[in-house]
Amino acid sequence: MEKLGSGDPHQIGAYRLLARLGAGGMGHVYLARSGRGRTVAVKLVREELAAQEEFRERFRQEVQAARRVGGYWTAPVLDADTEAAVPWVATGYVAGPSLQQVVGHDHGALPERTVRILAAGLAHALKDIHAAGIVHRDLKPSNVLVTIDGPRVIDFGIARALETVTDGGLTRTGALVGSPGFMAPEQVRGDRITPACDVFCLGSVLAYAATGALPFGTANSGVHALMFRIAQEEPDLDGVPEGIADLVRDCLRKDPAARPSLDRVLERTGADDTVADGRALDPWLPSALVAQLGRHAVRLLETEDPQGAGPAEGAGPSGPPAGRQGSGPGESPGPGPTP
CATH class of the missing domain: 3.30.200.20 (Phosphorylase Kinase; domain 1)
Known part of the structure; x- marks a missing residue:
């Protein structure tokens, strides 16, 4: 901020x-x-x-x-x-930091129980998004916000608008659509995108939350090398707790049809009965993170x-307005605080 x-x-x-x-x-x-x-x-x-x-x-x-x-x-x-x-x-x-901030800077890898509840919350979020006819397309740690009650997903559907200004996977300004380390193979190849794309991205997010590392590495060796690994190579799941490793591995299947449904993901988290109405029913975060959220x-x-x-x-203070008056803050219900 x-x-x-x-x-x-x-x-x-x-x-x-x-x-x-x-x-x-x-x-x-x-x-x-x-x-x-x-x-x-x-x-x-x-x-x-x-x-x-x-x-x-x-x-x-x-x-x-x-x-x-x-x-x-x-x-x-x-x-x-x-x-x-x-x-x-x-x-x-x-009102909470991103998962990227939490894992990459504030805390490091999260305990297995926290990752299980994270998985359940994200699966619920994706089910709601898919029910509206949207594929998120850019689920990544910076688009997952961490709160006392549970995770919240932002920026769903917005990546699709950027696809209108693309040329061979790049925007006309030269920026990639999507975040390379968290893209699905079908995004890398330019194939048709289905809800299974978000399941792959979910697997990458969970691997990151559990280990602090990306399952296909970083773009330090070049974006194209990273995209090749996503499309062709198996993920590196070293450090992912044994209890959730198989779920993460199945989410990261190259074939979209081989990935589990979100209902099946919920079953396999073993945590679906610990979340309800947008809340984790019991404390789900390490105590150090709870204190950080208070600050x-x-x-x-x-x-x-x-x-x-x-x-x-x-x-409001004086200053140049941006755009014209909208429909006003009539509070009807989707993407959010971070780009």
Whole structure:
């Protein structure tokens, strides 16, 4: 989370911006607050993408589809203006670090029980996403947020909008669609994408959570070498606890038809009866992470109200607006806080 810069807008639609959350291939993401006081994440599309009508049309379709995603395990789409000069989408803000932050920086590999409950929560999230007719296509640790209650999935469906501006697997700006270390073989080969793609990505995420390492290595030796390993070689599951190694290995089958269904994944986690209504029924995180989440919540409160007395309801600081007024923070339900 960073302070707003001189080039950042202060208002997007009905939302007053508070801080920068990040940036990615799609655009910038901001922490914001609605006139009603709801904290949200607002994603502002890059101007060069907004200028492409093909992208805009797919973005409209994907936002509309994402609004239909229900359930408890995702960050809901609350508002959007796909017709603005610079389109944007607002989602519920999930007050927790990403799995990438947790494993890569704060804690390291997670214990088996935590990974089992992570798997159950992610399988529930993917079931809800697939029920809305969406394939996530970019499930990765930075798109999984960690909360006291359980994991939350963000950014579902958005990767598909970027595919409208691709040429041979690359965007017209030269960026890969998807995240190489967490892509499925069919994405690498440019084959038809089905929900089984997300099951493969789930396997990669679980291997990372359990070991701190990517099952097909990194792109240090080159992106194409990594993509070859994903398409042709077996995953390295050294360090994955024996109790979940077979499940992870089956998720990582090269043939989409050979991967387990999400219902079967839930059964094999052995943890489905420990999660309900978006919550782990018992504490699921190591105590050190629970303490970190508490500190994260305090920082959020300080960002929202740094002086101890925020502006009057509905008021916002002066600054250049981005886009036109959206439909307002009418809270209908999908992608989220990180790009």
